Each structure stands twice: as structure tokens, then as C-alpha cells.
Amino acid sequence: MTPLDFRNTNSLWCSVLVETLVRSGVTQAVISPGSRSTPLTMAFARHPRIEAIPVLDERSAGFFALGLAKQQGRPTALVCTSGTAGANYFPAIIEAQESGVPLLVITADRPPEMRDCSSGQTIDQQKLFGAHVNWQHEFAVPEPRLELLRYLRQTVLQAFDRALGPSAGPVHLNAPFRDPLAPIEDKTAAGLKDHDWEAFFATTVAPPAKVSPASLIPVAARGLIIAGPAQPGDPRRWSEAVWTLAKHHGWPVLADALNPLRAHASTEATLVTTYDTILRSPALAKKLKPEFIVCVENWPTSKVLRTWIEELNVPTMLLTASAQNRDPLHGRTWHFRHGIEEVSLSSPQTFPDRGAEAYETAWRQAEAAARGRIDEILAGAPEFEGGVIWKLSRHLPAETPLFIANSMPVRDAEYFWPASDRRLRVHVNRGANGIDGTLSTALGVAHGNRPAVLLTGDLSLLHDTNGFLHRPWLRGSLTVVLINNNGGGIFDHLAVAQFDPPFEKFWATPQSVDFAKLCAAYGATHVAVRDEAHLLELTTTLPESGLRVLEVRTDRKRDAAFRKKLFADVAAALK
Numbered sequence: 001m002t003p004l005d006f007r008n009t010n011s012l013w014c015s016v017l018v019e020t021l022v023r024s025g026v027t028q029a030v031i032s033p034g035s036r037s038t039p040l041t042m043a044f045a046r047h048p049r050i051e052a053i054p055v056l057d058e059r060s061a062g063f064f065a066l067g068l069a070k071q072q073g074r075p076t077a078l079v080c081t082s083g084t085a086g087a088n089y090f091p092a093i094i095e096a097q098e099s100g101v102p103l104l105v106i107t108a109d110r111p112p113e114m115r116d117c118s119s120g121q122t123i124d125q126q127k128l129f130g131a132h133v134n135w136q137h138e139f140a141v142p143e144p145r146l147e148l149l150r151y152l153r154q155t156v157l158q159a160f161d162r163a164l165g166p167s168a169g170p171v172h173l174n175a176p177f178r179d180p181l182a183p184i185e186d187k188t189a190a191g192l193k194d195h196d197w198e199a200f201f202a203t204t205v206a207p208p209a210k211v212s213p214a215s216l217i218p219v220a221a222r223g224l225i226i227a228g229p230a231q232p233g234d235p236r237r238w239s240e241a242v243w244t245l246a247k248h249h250g251w252p253v254l255a256d257a258l259n260p261l262r263a264h265a266s267t268e269a270t271l272v273t274t275y276d277t278i279l280r281s282p283a284l285a286k287k288l289k290p291e292f293i294v295c296v297e298n299w300p301t302s303k304v305l306r307t308w309i310e311e312l313n314v315p316t317m318l319l320t321a322s323a324q325n326r327d328p329l330h331g332r333t334w335h336f337r338h339g340i341e342e343v344s345l346s347s348p349q350t351f352p353d354r355g356a357e358a359y360e361t362a363w364r365q366a367e368a369a370a371r372g373r374i375d376e377i378l379a380g381a382p383e384f385e386g387g388v389i390w391k392l393s394r395h396l397p398a399e400t401p402l403f404i405a406n407s408m409p410v411r412d413a414e415y416f417w418p419a420s421d422r423r424l425r426v427h428v429n430r431g432a433n434g435i436d437g438t439l440s441t442a443l444g445v446a447h448g449n450r451p452a453v454l455l456t457g458d459l460s461l462l463h464d465t466n467g468f469l470h471r472p473w474l475r476g477s478l479t480v481v482l483i484n485n486n487g488g489g490i491f492d493h494l495a496v497a498q499f500d501p502p503f504e505k506f507w508a509t510p511q512s513v514d515f516a517k518l519c520a521a522y523g524a525t526h527v528a529v530r531d532e533a534h535l536l537e538l539t540t541t542l543p544e545s546g547l548r549v550l551e552v553r554t555d556r557k558r559d560a561a562f563r564k565k566l567f568a569d570v571a572a573a574l575k
Contacts, residue, residue, distance in 0.1 A: 034081020062092025221355030228298030235260035439467030468522035
């Protein structure tokens with residue numbers, strides 16, 4: 001490996017950037033002179049596997065790089081300083097976009113504190129090329145921290161990938177730098193010299209062209225499949241593909257509630273639903289460390305799981321048909337634009353050794369112990385709001401479309417939804433994770449469909465009361481199960497909850513809405529749920545038409561404390 005430059009933070013940052021590009025396949029960089037781009041120019045110029053070509057005029061440089069990329073059929077790097085320099089690339093970028101030529105355009109920039117204050121050679125460079133690039137991103141200001149260098153590596157890999165397809169074209173990376181720009185030694189990066197950089201770059205080498213991801217999945221003794229939020233068109237087929245891959249390798253599957261797996265459970269593979277609780281046990285978190293991870297579509301919602309994965313930093317394969325970067329953890333990840341069905345079909349049957357069998361057994365035993373204890377606690381806590389999703393998953397009619405609101409309901413689904421084969425169809429707005437349009441989206445899911453259910457908190461429902469205006473036009477049935485805990489329950493789990501005032505007023509935002517009157521104003525049916533038996537009576541069979549709200553009143557602070565105690569008790573009992 002080419003030695004990295006540890007003389008200062010900018011030197012290390014740019015040497016990691018260039019090394020990542022080189023390992024991806026970039027061999028040429030066209031560079032125009034300037035001051036702010038000094039760290040980039042030094043890194044490209046000193047790398048022995050880069051042909052760094054100086055071109056004075058940026059307009060000419062852009063077209064020269066375009067010609068190189070046409071000739072080579074791979075991305076050429078194009079580097080300039082801040083200010084109007086990048087604007088001179090525009091004609092070449094438009095041509096690259098229209099003719100499908102891959103370019104990696106890197107514009108140096110001043111840091112945020114030097115913008116919008118008449119600082120020299122500074123313009124707004126974010127989204128400088130508008131819709132004429134395949135993708136654009138502004139890097140973080142360099143810092144000598146491994147987690148940020150992992151982010152840098154993964155973002156550069158994403159840029160290289162987006163330049164190539166699915167339709168080749170230019171990608172814009174805006175790179176802000178603070179002084180010192182020259183490679184003057186200041187020892188800020190010296191503490192990272194002893195890190196295992198070969199392992200750091202291990203997944204930057206692009207896999208061989210036209211090779212199935214299935215052939216690159218190692219026959220590891222300790223492999224893990226993790227499936228995050230996914231809403232495929234054919235849930236049964238998608239689930240069967242995941243189970244086939246799991247059975248072929250003898251690996252356990254950790255499945256978020258926001259994909260079909262928990263409602264299409266397999267009797268031939270190990271499904272883990274309680275990983276968030278299991279991994280709160282330090283002993284089990286250490287014992288269950290995998291050697292390889294296959295992530296399907298997205299990482300699950302669980303912060304506990306995500307933190308564990310980040311700390312593991314083990315080789316990972318991310319399978320998603322999306323061209324977007326789906327790896328916010330910035331791990332040692334290979335990205336493949338392949339759906340799980342395609343990979344599963346080409347996956348060879350392997351014969352797990354004793355290590356693999358022992359590893360799967362360890363997960364199965366942990367799941368059985370955690371699930372048994374959670375079910376026992378929830379069965380004995382009829383007034384706990386987290387138990388509502390547990391009851392719905394077990395008692396709603398098979399194949400019911402279920403829309404789950406963001407914030408606390410979606411997390412309680414991940415914590416408590418058990419495995420079954422009841423084929424409930426889960427929907428959620430998990431793209432931006434907001435509470436906007438919750439009722440309206442659920443009504444859209446319900447319209448013309450079989451009787452549907454929405455599980456929501458009070459604030460999410462109030463945020464979209466105009467959704468009730470759709471009621472007269474609803475063709476079908478929507479039952480809204482409203483958890484009214486008088487505010488934002490999720491915030492009681494944050495550190496800011498201990499600062500009151502102003503916590504209650506500005507975060508919890510308690511409300512005093514009379515939901516019976518609100519429903520009456522819109523002509524919707526309102527039912528105050530008396531107890532658990534009443535809730536089950538109202539949801540075991542669903543009406544064929546109409547909009548009704550089943551209001552479950554809970555105590556927000558009591559439930560937050562109960563939830564924390566539940567996690568601690570279950571984790572402490574696991575061995």
C-alpha cells in the first residue's frame with residue numbers, strides 16, 4: 001500500500017481520498033492550479049499510481065478530462081480550487097452528462113465559517129452544477145478521527161459508483177479545507193499511524209466485473225444476515241429469498257419489523273427479533289461477534305444494533321437494488337446493486353462446520369430466552385403502550401395492511417414484534433423518518449385495499465389532521481389505533497429529558513386535544529378503549545368500510561421508565 005501522509009489533518013484526509021480512488025480504478029487526475037486545493041493536489045501528485053496532469057485553464061481542463069474518460073471508459077478525477085474556478089467546468093460537465101461519460105469533479109472550498117462574509121475567492125459551491133450531475137456531496141471539514149475517515153472512504157466509493165451508473169455521468173464532490181493547506185507537519189494526525197490501514201482499505205477494491213455477489217460470500221464459521229426496512233412488491237417471494245440464503249449458509253437472520261420476515265417466518269432458519277435487547281448484554285454482544293455480515297436493503301432502526309456493528313467493523317456485503325448509499329455506518333462494506341432474489345438464486349448450498357452451527361445455536365438460544373422473557377413481561381403489563389404492537393401482531397386478521405407511524409411506534413415494533421407466519425403487510429414512511437402525512441399515507445394504503453390499520457402516537461396524528469378530510473372518499477376501511485400518551489414519548493428516552501424546564505414545553509409538547517370531538521368534527525368514529533380485552537375485541541375483526549379511531553390512553557413517563565427497566569431486566573437475565 002502507498003504510505004499515507006500523516007504530516008497534518010488535511011494531508012491524511014486527502015491521501016485517504018486518493019488511495020480510495022486508486023483502489024477503485026482511477027489512474028488519472030487533471031488538476032488546475034490554486035491555493036485552496038493544495039491538499040488535494042499534493043495527494044494526487046505524490047501518488048505513484050496516479051498520472052497527475054496540470055492544465056491551467058479550468059474550461060480546457062474539463063474537456064481534457066472528458067476526453068481522457070471517453071478514451072479510458074472509467075472516471076477521471078478533475079480538481080480545482082475554490083471560487084469561480086469550478087464554474088468553468090460547467091460546459092464539460094453538461095457534455096459529460098448528456099453523453100454518459102464518467103467524471104469525478106472535486107472542487108476545493110473554504111470552510112463554512114469563511115462563507116457569506118466577503119472572504120476572498122468564495123462563492124456558494126453546493127449543488128453548483130444543479131441537475132447536470134449524477135450525484136453531488138459536500139464533504140465534512142477534515143478531522144483526524146477514524147469514524148470520519150471511514151465516512152470519507154465510503155463516500156468516495158459511492159461517488160465512484162455513481163459516476164459509472166446505472167447511467168454513466170459526472171459526480172460533484174465539494175471539499176472544504178481549513179489551514180494549513182500545505183503539508184506542514186503539525187502532528188494532528190500522528191496518532192493514527194499505527195492503525196491497520198490495509199484492513200481499512202480492504203473493501204475499497206471493486207469486486208470483479210460480472211461476478212455474482214453470492215460467489216463472494218465466504219463460507220465463514222460466524223456469518224450473519226441482517227435485514228432492515230424493506231417494502232418489496234412481493235413480500236412472500238422476498239422473504240423466501242432471504243430464508244434460502246440463510247439456509248444455504250447456516251446463518252441466523254436479524255430482521256427489523258419493517259420488512260416482511262417477521263410476518264413470513266421460516267421454520268428452517270433462525271430468525272432473531274430481539275437483537276436490540278440481546279445486544280444490551282455486554283457478555284452476549286462479545287460472544288455473538290460475527291466474521292462476516294450480509295446486510296439486505298438497509299440497516300435496522302435499532303441504535304443498539306447499529307452501534308454494535310460500528311464497533312465490530314467486520315467485512316460487510318450490502319445488497320440493495322438502489323443506487324443510493326445505504327450505509328450510514330461507513331463500515332468495511334461492499335455495495336452491490338442486486339436484489340436479494342437474484343443473489344439467493346445463485347447462492348450455492350454450503351455445509352456449515354461445527355463453528356457455524358455453534359454460532360447459529362448461540363443466537364437461537366439467546367432469541368428464545370429473550371423472546372420468552374419479553375412475552376412474559378408484556379402479557380403481564382396490559383397498560384404498557386409498547387404492548388399494543390405486540391398484541392396487534394398476534395391478533396389482527398392475517399394479511400392485514402398495517403401502517404406504523406414514526407417515533408415511538410416504529411421503535412416499539414422493532415423491540416416487541418414477534419415472529420409468525422400471519423403475513424401482515426407492514427408499511428412505514430421510513431425514507432426521511434418524519435411524522436409528516438402519517439394519516440394521509442395510511443389512508444392511501446387503505447383505499448381500495450383490504451381493511452387496514454394505522455398504529456400512531458398522538459402527535460403524529462395531530463400533525464396530519466387534514467388527513468381526516470379524505471374520509472368521505474375512502475373506499476375501504478382504516479382503523480387508527482391511537483396511543484395517546486399526551487406528548488412525544490420518544491423524547492423521554494433522550495438525555496435532554498433530565499433538563500426540565502424546558503423539556504416538557506419544547507420537546508415533550510403535551511397537548512390537550514379531545515380526540516372524540518376532533519373525530520366528530522370530521523365524521524370519523526371514535527372509541528375510547530377501556531382495556532386490553534376491549535382492544536382485542538375491536539381489532540380481531542376489522543370493519544369493511546369507514547374510518548374509526550381507537551384511542552388507547554397511556555402514561556408517557558411511566559411507560560418510558562417501564563421500557564428501560566424491561567430492557568435492563570431481560571439483558572441481565574441473558575447468559
